[in-house]
Amino acid sequence: MPVSLEGLGHRFAGRPWLFTGVTRKLLPGQVYALTGPSGSGKSTLLGMLAGWIEPTAGRITRSGIRATKWVFQNPHGAPGRSASDLVAFPLLACGAQPDDADRAASDLLDRFNLSSVKTHEFRSLSGGEAQRLMLARAVASAPDLLLIDEPTAQLDATTAATVNSVIGELGGDGMIVVVATHDERTRDACSAVIDLALFAESPAG
């Protein structure tokens, strides 16, 4: 079920090439750090992986990808809902019985180091807790492809470390995970790197 990037390049109308010649196979169970300077096209490439943006050059093949989830840099959720509810919802939406959904949500919250805040309202969570909850919720819906955009951008170094430690373990779920990041520690937590700085030159001609 690989996602295949073949000679991928992109430029917005009237703008220079952001990147060219990105060729890579993305494999289930791997967590890819997508790095590069600000403006190098990390969010744009995430948008292509999600199928929202057509590449100007090359192509993406997404064989076997039925469900894609995107975790944004600003955690969002119904402020008065508990952490447990927010993780159980996607499970219920997939048809789980309420007891099963609660049990699975509880297990996921344990795994994402959120045991102590299961009953807490979303609005009362710290930044790191809220971001880990977004990751737990995304995993609950069992996507084939998980896209994460700058997960530690809003966090101090200590809090970011708690998020990086769970990101490093996402590969165990058999998803393809791609994490756009400026944070070296997030990059180091991933199992592979795609550095757009290496693909910044314009194509010949």
Ligand SMILES: Nc1ncnc2c1ncn2[C@@H]1O[C@H](COP(=O)(O)OP(=O)(O)OP(=O)(O)O)[C@@H](O)[C@H]1O
């Ligand atoms: N729809 C668009 N039309 C024109 N230009 C765009 C569009 N979307 C993004 N850009 C430009 O493309 C460049 C790459 O943007 P992108 O957000 O992909 O970079 P990035 O590497 O994610 O940046 P950052 O690290 O700052 O978030 C930027 O110069 C941006 O202004």
